[in-house]
Amino acid sequence: MTLSNSELFAQAPGTQATATTQRFGGSDADYDRMIKLASNENNYGPPKAVMDAMNSAWKYANRYGYPDGNVVEAIAAHHGLKPENVLLTAGSGEVLQVVGTTYLQGGKKVVGADPSYGSVYSHATNIKAEAIKVPLRKDYTADIPGMIRAANDNKATVGFFYLCNPNNPTGVVVPKEEVDAAVKGIPAGMPILIDEAYHHFVDDPRYAESVNSVKEGRPVIVARTFSKIAALAAMRIGYALAPPELIRQMRPYSANSVNVLAKWGAVASLKDTAGQAEVRKKIIESRTHTQRELEAHGYSTIPSQTNFFMVSLGERTVQPVITEFRDKGILVGRPFPPMLNHLRVSIGTADDMDKFLKAFKEIFPKRSATTMARG
Numbered sequence: 462m463t464l465s466n467s468e469l470f471a472q473a474p475g476t477q478a479t480a481t482t483q484r485f486g487g488s489d490a491d492y493d494r495m496i497k498l499a500s501n502e503n504n505y506g507p508p509k510a511v512m513d514a515m516n517s518a519w520k521y522a523n524r525y526g527y528p529d530g531n532v533v534e535a536i537a538a539h540h541g542l543k544p545e546n547v548l549l550t551a552g553s554g555e556v557l558q559v560v561g562t563t564y565l566q567g568g569k570k571v572v573g574a575d576p577s578y579g580s581v582y583s584h585a586t587n588i589k590a591e592a593i594k595v596p597l598r599k600d601y602t603a604d605i606p607g608m609i610r611a612a613n614d615n616k617a618t619v620g621f622f623y624l625c626n627p628n629n630p631t632g633v634v635v636p637k638e639e640v641d642a643a644v645k646g647i648p649a650g651m652p653i654l655i656d657e658a659y660h661h662f663v664d665d666p667r668y669a670e671s672v673n674s675v676k677e678g679r680p681v682i683v684a685r686t687f688s689k690i691a692a693l694a695a696m697r698i699g700y701a702l703a704p705p706e707l708i709r710q711m712r713p714y715s716a717n718s719v720n721v722l723a724k725w726g727a728v729a730s731l732k733d734t735a736g737q738a739e740v741r742k743k744i745i746e747s748r749t750h751t752q753r754e755l756e757a758h759g760y761s762t763i764p765s766q767t768n769f770f771m772v773s774l775g776e777r778t779v780q781p782v783i784t785e786f787r788d789k790g791i792l793v794g795r796p797f798p799p800m801l802n803h804l805r806v807s808i809g810t811a812d813d814m815d816k817f818l819k820a821f822k823e824i825f826p827k828r829s830a831t832t833m834a835r836g
């Protein structure tokens with residue numbers, strides 16, 4: 462049976478689907494059979510130490526005031542910060558929503574890049590706020606000067622500034638110098654949300670994490686997740702790092718809904734530095750190999766610093782291509798307007814990527830370098 466895309470990712474009744482929480486509409490067996498390269502998950506799964514930690518926490522399933530592994534203290538120590546710098550959330554998606562709810566009330570605006578991680582903008586729309594979206598430059602980098610200008614030109618109505626670094630869906634980083642320029646160039650006191658969901662996969666020396674800006678007391682909120690390198694996407698755990706005053710402003714809007722297994726799993730995963738280094742290495746190797754193979758096949762890709770990348774389909778639009786992959790048992794990324802001639806592909810295991818490359822070569826004929834230049 463072939464299910465349509467909307468059937469495969471049906472929104473559960475009564476739920477508010479976000480970019481990451483659409484529910485698979487086929488049978489469990491259909492889902493298990495699919496090669497999942499659509500949602501930038503970690504196809505290696507959580508390591509044994511993390512599974513053991515989660516399993517050991519079941520005994521608290523009937524409790525409210527249970528020991529939580531000191532998860533907030535562990536996160537703070539991991540970054541050289543204090544517990545009052547940490548807001549624990551159900552995935553970093555909750556951080557993005559809490560920031561929106563805190564700083565966009567009264568119809569304020571968020572300034573960000575376009576395309577970028579859409580849930581920030583859709584949440585703004587949901588709460589009757591707005592987004593000022595500054596298009597990426599021709600080389601897919603964020604137009605930081607343009608974004609700074611937009612923040613200053615609209616300073617009375619802008620509630621916060623959003624930087625997804627590295628960016629989803631393009632996989633491109635904003636170099637440290639440009640992040641600093643944004644932090645210093647937007648109006649004083651304007652909160653800047655830096656979404657670092659994919660920072661573990663970066664190997665570009667021009668990149669830096671933004672925790673130092675939090676240490677300096679700047680109005681910076683760093684969003685982090687255990688969904689990607691730590692492979693805990695379905696457990697729903699992430700956090701914000703920010704100066705205590707901003708954490709205090711945001712806390713009332715957080716649901717405080719992280720479950721006991723996720724907390725114990727997160728604490729164990731913070732200690733799993735060797736396992737994470739290994740996954741990072743495998744993903745970067747697979748990313749390099751897959752992009753190189755596609756280029757050799759005649760299809761240009763956007764250089765990526767994440768566990769996904771985009772490939773140009775030339776004249777073909779992405780939606781029918783997604784269907785062709787699905788018919789071959791492979792789930793790939795959804796359309797990301799206005800980049801409708803690009804396909805986003807997550808990096809799975811080496812075996813997943815071999816199957817992806819085989820399917821790609823069946824769908825797309827080999828092209829010469831001159832055709833590629835035109836595509």
Ligand SMILES: Cc1ncc(COP(=O)(O)O)c(C=O)c1O
Nearest residue numbers: 552553554578629658686688699
């Ligand atoms: C850039 C970015 N930020 C945040 C998230 C939210 O992830 P989670 O809520 O699982 O932490 C995602 C998920 O794909 C993402 O791509």
